[in-house]
Amino acid sequence: MPHGRVIADDDGLELVVERTVEGSAAEVWDWLTLSQLTEKWIGVWTGTPGVGKVIEFTMTAEPGAEPEQVTILVCDRHEYFLADLGNMHWRVGFTLAEAEGHTLIFFTQRLENVGDAASIGPGWEYYLDRMIAARAGTPAPVWEDYYPAFASYYSRVASAPS
Secondary structure, three states: OOOEEEEEEOOEEEEEEEEEEEOOHHHHHHHHHOHHHHOOOOEEEEOOOOOOOEEEEEEOOOOOOOOEEEEEEEEEOOOEEEEEEOOOOEEEEEEEEEEOOEEEEEEEEEEOOHHHHHHHHHHHHHHHHHHHHHHHOOOOOOHHHOOOOOHHHHHHHHHOOO
């Protein structure tokens, strides 16, 4: 089942995909930000991180992916991260909330239009599940279980955002 929604606000549409994972916010933060860990589920980055800095990110989960620049906009360690990603200028981020040995991830991406949700939503569902599998040492999920299976759900929620 998909774990996302689309919210309409003064800036437009924002996709929000949620996950609850075992572990502290510090542990989950590391899996979302340290290159040696992100490499296990989405890609690697090089450069000097920091607010206002640009790093280079290459997706390892996508064959033939070219390096893209990522501009870090906000980095509140263990809590909140926001960046502009690549040539598409995707604004992506995440907020972490820890409670009772679990961390809730709210992964966000600004959408240019309603139609983007049908492919972007399933993509982030897939990658967050890849992270969870990598942390657990279990096999990675299969893309075909997410797309096109979740596309109609995300089309619906984007058409009637909350």
